Amino acid sequence: MMKLIFLGPPGAGKGTQASIASKKLGIPTISTGDMLRAAVKEGTEIGKQAKSFMDAGKLVPDSVIIGIVAERVEKADCAQGYILDGVPRTLAQARALEDAGIRFDHVVSIETTDQVVTQRLEGRRVCPDCGATFHTTSNPSKVEGVCDACGQALIQRHDDQAETIANRLKIYHKETEPLKEFYQQRGLLRQVEDTGSIESVNGRIMAVLGK
Numbered sequence: 488m489m490k491l492i493f494l495g496p497p498g499a500g501k502g503t504q505a506s507i508a509s510k511k512l513g514i515p516t517i518s519t520g521d522m523l524r525a526a527v528k529e530g531t532e533i534g535k536q537a538k539s540f541m542d543a544g545k546l547v548p549d550s551v552i553i554g555i556v557a558e559r560v561e562k563a564d565c566a567q568g569y570i571l572d573g574v575p576r577t578l579a580q581a582r583a584l585e586d587a588g589i590r591f592d593h594v595v596s597i598e599t600t601d602q603v604v605t606q607r608l609e610g611r612r613v614c615p616d617c618g619a620t621f622h623t624t625s626n627p628s629k630v631e632g633v634c635d636a637c638g639q640a641l642i643q644r645h646d647d648q649a650e651t652i653a654n655r656l657k658i659y660h661k662e663t664e665p666l667k668e669f670y671q672q673r674g675l676l677r678q679v680e681d682t683g684s685i686e687s688v689n690g691r692i693m694a695v696l697g698k
Contacts, residue, residue, distance in 0.1 A: 489514055489568035489696065490590065492575070494666055495597035497646075497655045498604040499681055500688065504597065505570045507689050512698065515564050519552060519573035526555045533558060553583045560589060568592070577662045581669050594670040595692055599681040601656050608652050612641035 489512055493501040509516040526534030527541070533554040540547045552574060560569060571591075575581040610623040614634035621628045621641060628635050645651055670676045677695040681688055 488592065490592050491568070491570045491696075492591055492594045492670075493570065493572065493597065494594060494663065494670075495681070496599065496601070496604050496659045496663075497652070498608040499597040499599050500685065501597060502572065503685060504595075504689055504692055505572055507685070508692060508696075509570055511689075511693065512568070512696075514568040514570060516570040516572050517556075517559055517565070519556075522555050522559045523547060523552075526558065531558065549577075549580050549583055553580065553587050553589075556584065557587050557589060575666060578665055578669055581666055591670075591675055593677050593696055594666075594675045595695065596667050596676060596678045597681045597688070598678050603681070604656060605649070605652050608647045609643075609649060611643070611647045613644055614639050615642050 491505075491508070491514075493505050493508075495501045505516045523537055523541075527538045528534070533551060536551050537547050537555065540551065556571070556574060559565070575584055607622070607625075610625070612621045612623065612628070612632070613619070614621075614637060616639040617634065617637045619634050619636045620626075621635075628641060632641050633639070634641055646655070667676055667678075677692075679688065679691045679695060
């Protein structure tokens with residue numbers, strides 16, 4: 488049984504590492520966005536509540552999100568564990584998960600600096616057609632500004648522009664970083680340095696999980 492959360496600033500590689508860990512451990516990664524969409528599609532009671540907020544263009548409140556997580560982790564594919572992606576983002580959500588009886592074995596915090604995150608995100612270029620991702624320094628396309636796979640012009644997403652990155656980091660430090668202390672107090676925090684290749688970071692993650 489392995490119930491995990493991955494923490495870290497935007498651009499720390501949480502999604503990539505969760506995906507690799509999910510395959511190695513044989514447990515699903517369940518993301519808040521996917522859970523919300525599935526609950527709405529299935530028309531569950533809590534899904535209907537979420538839909539009413541989404542239709543009105545409002546943020547789905549924590550109580551509904553926690554309810555959807557609680558429903559999702561009861562499904563058969565989570566019997567051996569799961570990796571939660573996108574929740575908790577705040578102390579209020581972390582406390583609400585505890586109150587709902589949802590417990591974790593390890594909370595993996597991927598440690599990196601604001602400077603590294605900014606360089607990584609600012610240099611990211613995406614193909615609007617096929618979704619291929621490149622980086623101006625670490626993974627450039629063969630022809631600058633052109634997708635290797637389909638020849639389309641690459642774009643920089645709004646999320647990856649300097650002003651947006653600064654704002655996302657500010658929100659992370661204010662709202663999400665305090666979760667490290669919260670889980671440290673519970674003896675669950677496992678800190679992993681985000682240096683070197685994706686594979687080497689994953690090796691360190693597996694080591695702190697005892698795998």
